[in-house]
Amino acid sequence: MIKRYILSGEDFSIAGEASSSFKAVLKKLGIDAGIIRRVAIAMYEAEINTIVHGGGGECEAEIEGNKITLVFRDQGPGIPNLDLAMQEGYSTATEEIRELGFGAGMGLPNIKKYTDSMNIETEPGKGTTVTLVINL
Amino acid sequence: MEYFHSVTLDTNKCHGCTNCITHCPTEAIRVQNGKAKIIKERCIDCGECIRVCQSHAKIAVADTFAMLDDFKYNIAMPAPSFYGQFNSMFTIGQILTAFKKIGFDHVFEVARGAEYVSAATRYILENENPKKPVISSACPAVLRLIRERFPNLLGNVLNIISPMETAAILARREASEKTGLAPEEIGVFFISPCPAKVTSVKSPLTLEKSNVSGVITAKSAFKKIISIIEDVSEEENLSVSGSEGIFWARTGGECLGTGSVETIAVDEIHNVITVLEEIDNGKMTSVDFVELSACPSGCSGGALNIENPFLASSRISQQSKKKPQIKEIKDLDVDGLRWEKEVQIMTFAPLDSDLGEAMRKMELMEEIYERLPKLDCGSCGSPSCKTLAEDIVRGFASENDCIFLMREKVRDLAKELFELNENYRDFKKEG
Numbered sequence: 001m002i003k004r005y006i007l008s009g010e011d012f013s014i015a016g017e018a019s020s021s022f023k024a025v026l027k028k029l030g031i032d033a034g035i036i037r038r039v040a041i042a043m044y045e046a047e048i049n050t051i052v053h054g055g056g057g058e059c060e061a062e063i064e065g066n067k068i069t070l071v072f073r074d075q076g077p078g079i080p081n082l083d084l085a086m087q088e089g090y091s092t093a094t095e096e097i098r099e100l101g102f103g104a105g106m107g108l109p110n111i112k113k114y115t116d117s118m119n120i121e122t123e124p125g126k127g128t129t130v131t132l133v134i135n136l
Numbered sequence: 137m138e139y140f141h142s143v144t145l146d147t148n149k150c151h152g153c154t155n156c157i158t159h160c161p162t163e164a165i166r167v168q169n170g171k172a173k174i175i176k177e178r179c180i181d182c183g184e185c186i187r188v189c190q191s192h193a194k195i196a197v198a199d200t201f202a203m204l205d206d207f208k209y210n211i212a213m214p215a216p217s218f219y220g221q222f223n224s225m226f227t228i229g230q231i232l233t234a235f236k237k238i239g240f241d242h243v244f245e246v247a248r249g250a251e252y253v254s255a256a257t258r259y260i261l262e263n264e265n266p267k268k269p270v271i272s273s274a275c276p277a278v279l280r281l282i283r284e285r286f287p288n289l290l291g292n293v294l295n296i297i298s299p300m301e302t303a304a305i306l307a308r309r310e311a312s313e314k315t316g317l318a319p320e321e322i323g324v325f326f327i328s329p330c331p332a333k334v335t336s337v338k339s340p341l342t343l344e345k346s347n348v349s350g351v352i353t354a355k356s357a358f359k360k361i362i363s364i365i366e367d368v369s370e371e372e373n374l375s376v377s378g379s380e381g382i383f384w385a386r387t388g389g390e391c392l393g394t395g396s397v398e399t400i401a402v403d404e405i406h407n408v409i410t411v412l413e414e415i416d417n418g419k420m421t422s423v424d425f426v427e428l429s430a431c432p433s434g435c436s437g438g439a440l441n442i443e444n445p446f447l448a449s450s451r452i453s454q455q456s457k458k459k460p461q462i463k464e465i466k467d468l469d470v471d472g473l474r475w476e477k478e479v480q481i482m483t484f485a486p487l488d489s490d491l492g493e494a495m496r497k498m499e500l501m502e503e504i505y506e507r508l509p510k511l512d513c514g515s516c517g518s519p520s521c522k523t524l525a526e527d528i529v530r531g532f533a534s535e536n537d538c539i540f541l542m543r544e545k546v547r548d549l550a551k552e553l554f555e556l557n558e559n560y561r562d563f564k565k566e567g
Contacts (some may be wrong), residue, residue, distance in 0.1 A: 001495040001498065001499065002389075016417065019417065020413060025498065027484070028484075028486060028487050028494070028498060028526070029216025029486055029487065029491060029494045029495060029498060030485075030487070030488070030491065030494055032491065033287050033288055033481070033483070034460060036288075036348065040416065040418075040419040041417060044417045044418065045418075055267075059232065063491075063495060065492070078169055105359045110418070136491075
């Protein structure tokens, strides 16, 4: 079963809607509450990344018998230095975005912490695809 | 399992309108066969439906004054919000003395219990390094909401009993020492601003058995007291609490008592849900303490109160200014105030116990939803088109319950009948 969410880069205030909506789906499917929490936190962070850094994009969430796969795609600037981006506290967010309470440099490290696998494909100027897997 | 709920329906008064179903924060009400029906597993007794029902068909079941006859000695325990129901020209001492004129032998302020809970909270925040943010457990409707919708956050909830339970322990102990009566001969009655407190006494989540003997609504106590309070000329020295405890009656009062640096105080159930969502998403971890109350303006806005919540809240400020900040607590026993048992998680049944089948039903639900008008009008008896789709998949409702789909069906049927009739005429002509 696949759910698709459009993540508009125009409006920060809707950030979090996709993860909230997917969380409700998982509850109705009877997925374990601890797993739902990990999915929600990872998805929320990735959703913010796609909106803030990627300028918007889409999320595809697939539920299979043994795992949940979340794929985030954007056509943004890409991540110039992935090793730096993985460090806690490192952030390229602008002052404006930090004022909104985002950009503390916890995004990718947090996502890694809450998922079973994380794969990032990024190309400068072309965009980024982040694939997250949480085992059931 | 049987669920006790204070919030119930007076079927005779219910017109089957859509007010309660669309306002219920946990989508616990449906209208079936022209009458509202409360889904017991989902109701958290917040009292939102009591507030919005214009036919006054939603009622709170509580105890009556007749129950005082069951005990040899009776103590009234007014919630601090009760003071806000009276004009500020009456003193707290007068209000407390009035309880002794309407059948009680003694009175004990729940505000004093609140001061013990504040002291225990400060102790835990300072010494036990609890998981942040610490979430208040004082509002029983919020506690039920958390165990139902945010079970992951139970580990953040302060595991200290409520001011009401604390006050009941203190009041009974004191009375037993003073009168020599056995604890069970002493009746302890909470004067409640809300139905959730009634439920928490009748079926407690954190104790084996409540320390409170009975719960009387603020409304019914107010009615008795307002008629005699002007005759209370000599007030007795019954007030044992300072401003810290009394302030618990309004939003932010509990936060003040924690002595923490970063706190947030949230009132009104829909706001509470928004904040819990955020905490559940891993946000707000820098916040030390989160106070949550289901009612607007905190307990001052309880559904069983009489006065406007904002006015009541302002009166609480005025009354508390006349008090010292806190009266010293010499006998604080934090462990004696801890929960006796962990809160049991309450999860809804999934669409199906088999994941594959649940996914199939979820897809079916989405197909049905696409056919619905997405107006969330409530005419079908479900609170929104999304819930109707779910109710259909779960077998509790049918697509014919939607008046818009029904209208389309009738139109199609009429068209078909018309065409049949035309064909029949053509056939006759030819014949």
